[in-house]
Structure formats: structure tokens, C-alpha cells
Amino acid sequence: MDFTLSPRIEEFRARIAAFVESEILPVEADRGTWDEHENIGPEALAALRAKAKAAGLWCLQLKPETGGQGLGKVGMAACYTEMNRSIFGPVVFNSAAPDDGNMMVLEALGTPEQKARWLEPIVSGAVRSAFAMTEPHPGGGSDPSMIRTRAERQPDGSWRITGRKWYITGAEDAAHFILIARTSDDPRYGLTAFLFHRDQPGWEIVRRIPIMGPEEHGGHCELAFDGLQIAPDDVLGGEGKGLKVTQVRLGPARLTHCMRWLGLAGRCVEIAQEYAAKREGFGVRLADRESVQLMLGGLAMDIEIGRLLVMRAAWELDQGRFARKEVSMAKVHVANTLHRAADIGIQINGARGYSKDTVLEWIYRYARQARLVDGADEVHRMVLNRHLESEGRGFFAWPTAEA
Known part of the structure; x- marks a missing residue:
């Protein structure tokens, strides 16, 4: 590598x-x-x-x-x-x-026509889009096998959608949607991905859900489906292939979150360093205090570990593999590093960090969701343990080139 x-x-x-x-x-x-x-x-x-x-x-x-x-x-x-x-x-x-x-x-x-x-x-850039999978209890969240939104085939070959989704990022501004719905009770091939436009009847945005942090364009919305009709040509990946669609989409998407979060973590360090270099207390610059040096040095190490985990997972994906355990490791580590970076940045900046004079408080509120979106920390640690149980010492094996 x-x-x-x-x-x-x-x-x-x-x-x-x-x-x-x-x-x-x-x-x-x-x-x-x-x-x-x-x-x-x-x-x-x-x-x-x-x-x-x-x-x-x-x-x-x-x-x-x-x-x-x-x-x-x-x-x-x-x-x-x-x-x-x-x-x-x-x-x-x-x-x-x-x-x-x-x-x-x-x-x-996508087919050529779908593309x-x-x-x-x-x-x-003419339109924005959304991915509608997560559902309120008792529907599916991190476990797609629990999805309850249903798609029923009609006599003309179209599909009729009923059900509910929530925390759908960007839905209020989106024109194009990818929807995951149940088309059968088959545990492996029971889900299907559908494409629909916001102007199609039979669905609505129930509410834009208020959240703790700053919001993406279009917010995080709750959607209700009551007879949305979707044509056969707007099935993505084939009937019963919804689980594959989620795998193809969510693995790389989790990793791209990590790529971006590393940039925000670095920005926190940058703001903290700049302030520590000029702020003095009791005759000593903050940058010269060992406690501050330990915080920033440890954070720099955590960010570098995150960079290596992300690069390893990215390399695996570029080799054509799913990189499930590599993505899970990166997701847990980088999400927590971002949260810690924002916290340390605020701590070093004191009241300035807690104010809106910098973007630290923005990043801090945003960072808390990182440990939840695309699978909570605990879910990814469970995934890692499953790999550990099935692979044993092979979990730690290095990729090797063919002779």
C-alpha cells in the first residue's frame, strides 16, 4: 500500500x-x-x-x-x-x-436512460437529491432488514408506495430521490431501490425536523408515502436488489464523510494553534504551556491515525473490494476525533471558542451527529467484532501481492 x-x-x-x-x-x-x-x-x-x-x-x-x-x-x-x-x-x-x-x-x-x-x-448542479431509507420505530435504521415502507406492484407494472421515512437529509430542497422500500419478505432480496421526482403525487414532507446543529441544505425531514406511483423504468439496480444498492452507496458514503471530517478536525487545530500562539495568561503564552501542547500533540496524532485509516479503506475500495471493516474502523475513529478536536479547540480558545466569533461552536454542534449518522459507533464496533469472530487472527493480516 x-x-x-x-x-x-x-x-x-x-x-x-x-x-x-x-x-x-x-x-x-x-x-x-x-x-x-x-x-x-x-x-x-x-x-x-x-x-x-x-x-x-x-x-x-x-x-x-x-x-x-x-x-x-x-x-x-x-x-x-x-x-x-x-x-x-x-x-x-x-x-x-x-x-x-x-x-x-x-x-x-443506473441504466443509460436513468443516468x-x-x-x-x-x-x-441543476437539482439536489436525497436518499430515503431511515424510518421511525419500528422501521429500519442501521438495520435495513427492518424496513417497513412497502412497494406493491400494480396491474400496469408500476409500483405503489406506502410508508414513512424520517431524518432524510436534504429532502426539503431535493428534486430527485432514491427510495428504499420492501417488495417482498425475502431476507436477502426483499428490498428494492426506486427513483422518483418531488413533483410526483402520493407523498409529502410531514415536517422539517429541528436538530441541535447547523443543517445541510434541505434539512432533515420526515416523509409520508400514501400511494406514490413509480414506473417500472425507475427501479434502480433491479427488483430485489435494494440491499446491493445500499451497500454500493453507503460504504463509500461513510468514508467520504470521514474524508470531510478530517478537514474540519484540522481546521479546529488551526484555530486553536493560532489563538494559543498569541494568548497569554500569568506571563506565559498558552502555546508554551505543557497542558496545551499535550492536547494539540495528541489531537495531531489522532488526526494522522484517521488519515491512515481513511487512506487504507480508500485503497481497498479502489481495489474493487467493499472494505467493510476498514470503513467501519475509519468511521468510528474519525467521528470521535472530530468531536474531540472541536472540544479541544473550544477549550483552548475559552470563551472565544464558545462564542460565534469562530466556527468552532458550529463544528462542535455539527460534530455530535458524526457519531450517529451512517451507523452509530456501537453498530460499527459490532460489525468489527463479527469480522474478528469470523476471521480470527486473519483480521490483522496484511494484504499481500501475488507471486
């Missing part, structure tokens, strides 16, 4: 870093550009997206024939971390959740 970046990937990483520094951070610093949900406002976002497109920094994660640059997961890891040095970075480059994961799964599994209708508008 050689994580040396190719000159091409390094060029993209450096260009993204420069773009974030010169174009995005000044917009982030101006609270007048924020919307009411503490995200970047539509006018500022449109202007930055136009600049990112003109600079050739748009949808780097997709294949060239889809409109991207085909960087692969290792290249994405390097670039996504740079993007999220700003809290507004990923959405500017069209690399933010949930569009990021939706584009990748549509690229991987033209459902994928291309997201790639161009």
Missing part, C-alpha cells in the same frame, strides 16, 4: 486548497452570506459554484464520461479533506452529502 499521491492528484489537492483559502474562507467569514439554517446562502453558493466549475474543480469524484475527473477514492481522500477546511467547502465543489453518494451510486448502477434523467441534473 503506497499512499504517495500522483502528481495529478497533488495538483488537484493544491488547487482546491488555494481555492478554499482565496474564495471560500472569505465568504464563510461574512455572516451575511449565511442562510437561516447556518449554511451558505443560495446567492453566495451559486457564485462560488460557478467559479469552481470554471476552475475545473467540479465533481472530481465522478468518471470523466459522467462529468468528473475520475480521481478514485484515494484521490478523493486527499481532495475532500482540503475541501472541508471550510464548513462550506464540499457543497461548493458538488461533493457534499447526500448528492455525493447519490451521484456515485447512480453512476455505478440521463436522474444523474445528469445532479451532476450539473
